[in-house]
Every structure is written in C-alpha cells, then in structure tokens.
Amino acid sequence: MVDQKKKTLFNLFISFIRIGAFTWGGGYAMVPLIQKELVDKKQLISDEDFITGLSVAQGLPGAIAINTACYFGQRVAGFPGMLTAVLGSVLPSFLIILMAATFLFHFGDHELVQHFFRGATPAIVALIACGIVSIGKKALKKRIDLVLAVVLFTLVLIFRFHPLWIVLLGAFTGLWRKS
Amino acid sequence: MDRSLGCIHRFMEEKLIFFQLFLSFFRIGCFAFGGGAAALPLIQKEIVDTYQWLTTEQFVDLITLSELTPGPIAINSATFVGYKVGGVMGAFIATGAFCLPSIVLVMMVTNFLRVFEENAMVQRVLKGLRPSVIALMSLAGLSIAQNGMRDWFALGLGVASFFLVSKKWIDPILMLLLAGIAGILYYR
Numbered sequence A: 001m002v003d004q005k006k007k008t009l010f011n012l013f014i015s016f017i018r019i020g021a022f023t024w025g026g027g028y029a030m031v032p033l034i035q036k037e038l039v040d041k042k043q044l045i046s047d048e049d050f051i052t053g054l055s056v057a058q059g060l061p062g063a064i065a066i067n068t069a070c071y072f073g074q075r076v077a078g079f080p081g082m083l084t085a086v087l088g089s090v091l092p093s094f095l096i097i098l099m100a101a102t103f104l105f106h107f108g109d110h111e112l113v114q115h116f117f118r119g120a121t122p123a124i125v126a127l128i129a130c131g132i133v134s135i136g137k138k139a140l141k142k143r144i145d146l147v148l149a150v151v152l153f154t155l156v157l158i159f160r161f162h163p164l165w166i167v168l169l170g171a172f173t174g175l176w177r178k179s
Numbered sequence B: 001m002d003r004s005l006g007c008i009h010r011f012m013e014e015k016l017i018f019f020q021l022f023l024s025f026f027r028i029g030c031f032a033f034g035g036g037a038a039a040l041p042l043i044q045k046e047i048v049d050t051y052q053w054l055t056t057e058q059f060v061d062l063i064t065l066s067e068l069t070p071g072p073i074a075i076n077s078a079t080f081v082g083y084k085v086g087g088v089m090g091a092f093i094a095t096g097a098f099c100l101p102s103i104v105l106v107m108m109v110t111n112f113l114r115v116f117e118e119n120a121m122v123q124r125v126l127k128g129l130r131p132s133v134i135a136l137m138s139l140a141g142l143s144i145a146q147n148g149m150r151d152w153f154a155l156g157l158g159v160a161s162f163f164l165v166s167k168k169w170i171d172p173i174l175m176l177l178l179a180g181i182a183g184i185l186y187y188r
Helices: A002-021 A027-041 A045-057 A064-102 A111-139 A141-156 A163-176 B002-031 B036-050 B055-067 B072-114 B120-148 B152-166 B172-186
Strands: none
Touching: A002 A064, A027 A045, A027 A111, A027 B172, A045 A064, A045 A111, A045 A163, A045 B002, A045 B072, A045 B120, A064 B055, A064 B072, A111 A141, A111 B002, A111 B120, A111 B172, A141 A163, A141 B120, A163 B120, A163 B172, B002 B036, B002 B072, B036 B055, B036 B072, B055 B072, B152 B172
16 A cells, blocks of 8 residues: 555646656646646646646746646655655756856757757647647537637736736636636 | 865855745745746746846746746746856755755645535535636736737638547647647748
C-alpha cells in the first residue's frame, strides 16, 4: 500500500519534471503536455476534471503552470501530490536559471540556442492550438458557449480587458444562465 | 566587542534580505492574476523600482533569458533575482515564496469543491468558466504566434506540427525537439 503510494508520487514527479522542462513560452504551452501525460497516457485525471482544473488555475493568482501543477497534483495524490507536482514543475527552470545566472547569460547569446527556439516557437503555438481544439470540443458543447468564448476573446484581444475580468465574466454568465 | 557587534549586524542584514525576498515574491504570487505574463509589471515594480535588486537593463535581459529557457517567467525571475541577492538559499526562498499562495489557494479551492461539487450554483460557475478558459488560451497562443511566427517557414512548421500532434502521430515533446532542430538547420 505504502509502496503503491510512493510509486504514484514518483510517477507524478517524473511527469511534472517532463512537463516543466518543456514548458516554453508561458504556462499555456504546458496545457497540452499535461493533457497528454495525465489524461491520455496515465488516465489519472478525467476530461471533466481537466477542464475544471484549468478554470481554477485561471481564476486564482499565480503562474498558470504552478496553479495547474497544484490542482492536478492534489487531485492525483492529495497534499503530498501537490508538493511533488509543484517541485517537479519548478525544478527544471530553477536549475537552468541557476546555471545561467552562474555563467552570466552567455547561454542566451548563443546563436544555436536562438535558432532552436525560433524553430520551436511555431510548434509551441501548434501545441496550444491543439489544446484549444481538443478542450474546445469538450468544453463548448452548446452553441452559446462558443459564442461566449468568441465574445470573451474579442474583449481581451481588442478591448484589452484584464484576464481577471474574463474569468469573472465567465463565472457571472454561468450563474446567470439557467443550466 | 565591536567586531562581534559587526558580526551580529551582518548576520541580521543577511536574514533581512531573505525576509524581504520572501515578502516581495509572496506579494507577487498573491496578486499575479492572469498568469505569469500578467505578473511582469508587478515583478518589475518590486525588484527594479522598490528594492532595486536589478537595473532595468538587467530586467530586460532576464525576460530574454526567460523566453529562451523552460518554465514560467515568474519562476525564472524569482530564481534569478533570489540567486543574485542571496545565493542559492535566496533563489530557493524567492521561488518558494512565489509558489506558496498558489499552494494555499488551490488547496482551499479543491477542498471547497470536494464539499460543494454537487451544488448547482458551483456547477454553473464551473460551466461558465469554460468559455473563459478557451478565450484566454487563444489569447496566449495568438500572442506567441505574433512574436514568433514571422516568416513562411515558421508558418509552415506551425501548421505541420499542428497536424502531426492533433492526429497523435507524434508526441508533443518530440515535436518541440524536432521543430527546434528544424529551426537550427533552416536559420543557420
């Protein structure tokens, strides 16, 4: 029993190290990776819960990546799971920044590194797009949801609403609508 | 006597730095609504304006570095500033302080949800949040695309990766690595 628990935590740690190491370009790039690792591959999280987790992560302050790690860690293995997931997702960037700080930025000046990331950026966008499509299929089942998503997107893109407003507006329209 | 007083003084000063690091990154973690990118002005205010731990130039360097390394930008800056100000211990304290509000708040929310999951109002709010999730993810994708997909090669690579990953023909992580290698070959 104890071994089983330790094994779950260890797997969670490895999963989130992988996720943390490949989160380039902000927290949302991590969403498809989490989906693949925890929902598709290991089936530790249901589709429903995955979407709830993202909503919670967005509604709270803090980095999206950390909030999602907290939520899914907690869902999979309680409080120890939460700490494990946060530790795993932070560790890669923590170590790399320590290295970069010690060697004074020369890492970023490197042309090879820059070209690598220039090539990887379109793939990051593609990953986020995949996430939007696969989550959208499950989250926006009614036409009104799709319309709302487009309206909220317009508000944030063109009218420069703060993301917090988008979250609050979503919550209010949810309350207001009769299910 | 004087020397020992100096020692104590230095000791207190060292501890004070750790305390300040903790407080300022805890504050950033508490008020960074809308993810790490939204935290940037907050981080700038705390570490450049208030405490002057970094110059504006160093801060811009830090953002560039963050774009070239994995991890959320807020975590990267916490680690970097913490290290500059207080060594490895400082890095540890700053990063931990930034994560702490997330840990506490998510714990509260998951406990709340466990009790009230069946509640109709909670269900409605959760359903209402779904369009917000999609809207904010789209915004994140679009802003990265605006910065990073400026030529035909990048566009083609993006479209190709989208098909390969959405058809599940290729693992997302492998796709990132392959696209990076394609970047090295093409832009050289």
